[in-house]
Amino acid sequence: MSFVEVGPDEPIEKALKRFKKECQKAGILAETRRREFFEKPCICKRRKIEASRRKARRRQMKVQQKLERY
Structure with missing residues (x-):
């Protein structure tokens, strides 16, 4: 479970976003x-x-693209 501590002067929208x-x-x-x-x-x-x-x-496509560059 994720926990976020809200500061005393922090807007709730900002805490919700975090x-x-x-x-x-x-x-x-x-x-x-x-x-x-x-x-x-x-x-x-x-x-x-x-x-x-x-x-x-x-992965194969990435290798193929790297080989085509050279």
């Missing part, structure tokens, strides 16, 4: 969206495999 930023960094909102509904293990595994494929494809 709190939202902390929550974003911690990934709290993304985690709650992911856990909102039950996901079968096979679907979870499939999602992870697809994510790793996308990551590998992106």
